[in-house]
Amino acid sequence: MISMYEVNKEELKAQFAKEWEKHYKLNALIQRGFKRQKCKKCSRAFWSTIQREFCADPACIGYQFIGNTPVKKKLGYVETWKTIEKYFTSHGHGYVKPYPTVARWRDDLYFTIASINDFQPYVVNGELEPPFNPLIVPQPCVRFPDISNVGVSGRHYTNFVMIGQHAFNTDKTGLFYWKEEAIEHDMNYLKQLGIPEEELVFMEDVWAGGGNFGPSMEYFVRGLELGNCVFMQYEVTPSGPRELKTKVIDMGAGQSRLAWITTGDPTSYEVVFGDVIKQMKKDNEISIDNDLFVKYAKISGSLNEDEVSDLEAEKVRVAKMLGTSEE
Numbered sequence: 001m002i003s004m005y006e007v008n009k010e011e012l013k014a015q016f017a018k019e020w021e022k023h024y025k026l027n028a029l030i031q032r033g034f035k036r037q038k039c040k041k042c043s044r045a046f047w048s049t050i051q052r053e054f055c056a057d058p059a060c061i062g063y064q065f066i067g068n069t070p071v072k073k074k075l076g077y078v079e080t081w082k083t084i085e086k087y088f089t090s091h092g093h094g095y096v097k098p099y100p101t102v103a104r105w106r107d108d109l110y111f112t113i114a115s116i117n118d119f120q121p122y123v124v125n126g127e128l129e130p131p132f133n134p135l136i137v138p139q140p141c142v143r144f145p146d147i148s149n150v151g152v153s154g155r156h157y158t159n160f161v162m163i164g165q166h167a168f169n170t171d172k173t174g175l176f177y178w179k180e181e182a183i184e185h186d187m188n189y190l191k192q193l194g195i196p197e198e199e200l201v202f203m204e205d206v207w208a209g210g211g212n213f214g215p216s217m218e219y220f221v222r223g224l225e226l227g228n229c230v231f232m233q234y235e236v237t238p239s240g241p242r243e244l245k246t247k248v249i250d251m252g253a254g255q256s257r258l259a260w261i262t263t264g265d266p267t268s269y270e271v272v273f274g275d276v277i278k279q280m281k282k283d284n285e286i287s288i289d290n291d292l293f294v295k296y297a298k299i300s301g302s303l304n305e306d307e308v309s310d311l312e313a314e315k316v317r318v319a320k321m322l323g324t325s326e327e
């Protein structure tokens with residue numbers, strides 16, 4: 001059953017920020033020299049090994065990796081998955097084949113919108129054992145609310161693969177794989193992709209959905225969110241929040257973005273669709289003002305319909321920055 005009691009995310013964010021030591025202070029980060037800092041622009045708390053004025057959210061710094069990736073070796077789209085799969089399967093994670101994008105096992109959802117959906121409700125509520133524990137799954141997802149951002153932000157798709165890293169801590173297992181291990185694995189697989197540790201910025205956040213909530217760590221590199229590690233820890237009840245019986249690691253990362261960070265191309269579509277894009281440009285005899293396109297690409301990260309209150313005003317702002325018209 002999905003709970004009818006929902007939580008106020010803004011209130012939770014404020015509360016969790018006050019109790020940050022309880023929710024976000026991790027030895028995995030501290031031991032590697034990460035320090036908690038506050039963004040001078042958005043005031044959000046984040047963790048980084050180097051001193052930063054701003055966080056790494058594109059709304060605060062744009063896309064700084066375009067034409068300027070910190071990764072030495074470009075990876076292809078499939079190669080990116082293979083690298084991640086190899087890391088996780090050789091470190092105790094079982095590989096799970098993707099589930100259908102039509103979420104026919106859920107009565108409250110038509111389409112699979114996240115990898116954790118594969119295991120809801122029965123594994124998450126403890127009624128069924130997961131196929132492996134912990135596990136990794138490259139799950140195709142469909143998100144209709146993202147469609148208006150497709151082609152605008154360079155990172156949105158009509159459908160995309162979310163790489164899910166999940167661990168289920170049940171009565172039987174106890175807390176066998178929790179926050180420390182999850183973040184440790186994430187830093188390790190990112191290293192395998194060639195991302196230097198000093199480039200990583202972990203941002204404190206709160207996740208809430210379906211009557212459950214918990215702290216989460218979103219990780220960014222140079223303005224691109226690569227993944228979000230959610231610690232599904234609490235549930236809402238009529239008498240208030242309480243700890244979940246089955247605590248779940250729900251890390252989801254975009255395969256396209258992980259490949260994109262290694263290329264630094266103007267959009268993520270180049271690395272995902274590759275030759276198709278080249279051929280389409282050729283067939284349609286499109287010539288692109290490359291300098292303008294790259295300039296636009298760097299600031300396109302802040303063009304997100306979900307997170308910008310006035311998109312028209314945002315377009316005017318961007319056009320001004322580029323020294324061109326809105327059209």
Ligand SMILES: [Zn+2]
Binds near residue numbers: 043054057060
């Ligand atoms: Zn910020």
